[in-house]
Amino acid sequence: MQPTFITIENTPFHQQVIQRLPTQWENWPTDKGSRNDHTNNLPLVTKALHKKECQWPKKPVVFISDPHADAEAFEMSLVAAGVIEKTSEQLGDFSLTAYGKSVEVIIGGDCLDKGPSNLDLLRSIKALYKVKAKITLLAGNHDLRLRMGLLSMKRKKDAGNQHLFVRMGKKIVPLFKEVFEQYLEGTDWGKKIPDEDTCRRKLFPDEHWFNEFPFHAAGFLTAEGIDREVKKMHSKVEKFERHCLDAGLSLRHVYAAALHCQKLFLSKKGEFSWFFRKMELVTKRGSFLFLHAGLDDIMSQMLLKNGTKYVNKAFHKNLKRRDLFGFYYSSIANTFRTKYRDADLPLTEKGVKAIHKSGVKAVVQGHVNRVQGQRLALKKGLIHIEADITLDRNSRQLEGLEGTGVGATLINKEQGIVGISCDYPSIKVLDPEQFTLLYAA
Structure with missing residues (x-):
């Protein structure tokens, strides 16, 4: 059956998007694995969580991460999530749907590199601002590498x-x-x-x-x-x-x-000066912390003691500092760079306890690309919703995936956590009751 939370206009462009999407939904899948390989494993996730009720975002969230210079994939993903309807096939020509006016679009970073056109993607994001969408733009490592290089x-x-x-x-x-x-x-x-x-x-x-x-x-x-x-x-x-x-x-x-x-x-008057100016490092909605890559102990303590507003202010102040080394290898930059390798700043049990105490129950991230849609992973004892589903066509070609990527992650108190991807045969749904029950295990 067609899931009731997706509404897409009946035009040739929109039909093209529909044809790329799964038409069935299923409960979020589990598979066998261990803590070390970070696989989907709801039983392991259950053991990691505190016995507290999850707080859902007040406004529904549509999370799209790592568009990597592919404007077509970005716009098709907005269509797939029901956020926009295209008014022509030209990039940047769209309007918000009624649903699109009610949600917050969080772009999870890595807008630059890899794909067919950096400038087209930036102009598509700018067009989304122009139609008055509620947008939060997060910093990605590819984005900040450009700033540091310049x-x-x-x-x-x-x-x-x-x-x-x-x-x-x-x-x-x-x-x-x-x-x-x-x-x-x-x-x-x-x-x-x-x-x-x-x-x-x-x-x-x-x-x-x-x-x-x-x-x-x-x-x-x-x-x-x-x-x-x-x-x-x-x-x-x-x-x-x-x-x-x-x-x-x-x-x-x-x-x-x-x-x-x-x-x-x-430059303040540059065509894309808004790009770094509007960026945030992290944003918290309910019990969900949205960022590009991950956390370490220092950042976890900072979020517990000072909150996201302070962290984002520190991020912007550090963007302007003359000591580029001090910024790029700091805990702040680790947040958009880490893959929890030995080379990265560590997240230990102490950091996980701090981030849980701050009210965060799950991290929603990009950065680690998936080839079969979104994944629920346990990393260092902390739930991560991995939502980089390989959108840009150049990366897809290298990974043996067909066409332009389409998909988004929806988080809201009515449907729970919804993973839409053209590379997985079903829409993954972890409903609110199922997610909340994890805390009672």
Whole structure:
């Protein structure tokens, strides 16, 4: 049967979306697994929870994470969730449905990189603001890497910042190509751009960085984290220029495009200045904490003692700090970067107790992409609803998935937790009573 919580208009575009979606629903599936591999396992989740009733968001939440530069996937997912109806097949042409006016859309970060067009995706999000949707935009690691890379060009080079531009890697190259083609091509763009060798010196870490960084990072990163960072940079330094050349860009093109990105994203009057300005690190709705990646003990304690408003204010103040290293490897940045590896800042039982005491019963995240829809996972004894369902078509092609991704995660007190994905045969539903009963086990 067609689930009653999905209403989609009967137009060719909307029918295209309907054809990609499952038509049946099922109770949220369980499968065998252990605490270590983080698989769906409702019995394990049951043991992890306190005997307290779940508080649901006052306003229904539609969570869409990791759109990764695919505007079509983003808009199709909004249609699939019943938030918008398209007024034409052109990107950005849509209006809110009655349901769309009643919900909050939380974008879980990672709007940039991977997909077909960064600029189209940003313009689609802007169009959603223009139709007066209630939106919360969360910070993702791919998003903040751009900001750190652009800011590093403005800073005096030191061991903590001079690698941050190249650290963006090959996934940022398509953005620079887009910006060059849409804003600079056909202009006298090269007049004030230095020669290729000078651009290389400005953008790349110098020869001493690999020896200096481990000492600079000591006391901030774990030994595993330092080792991982150095190995990653060896690869990125070796390959970055080649990726640029493969895209038809010299380092002069890249340098010019990066300078223009500073105007677009960092200047107050830039076309995309709203992007970082509107970002939040975390947001809490009822017993659910929404963020991009995960938590550590420091952030858990901060949320317990000071709340989300303080954390988001600290996030924005740190975005402006001159010490890029101190920000990018801090507990704040760990929130949009962690995968709970040994190289990440730790979340222990102490942190889990703190976050439970703050009223959070489940974390809703992106960052870890799934190929069979959303997953309920137990990580470090804390429930995580993994909602990155691989939307962008380039990632899907690499993972053997067909077409453009479509899906969203709905959280509200009427239906509970609803996982919609074109890559799973049914719509997953964990109803409110079932979720609340977990706390009584």
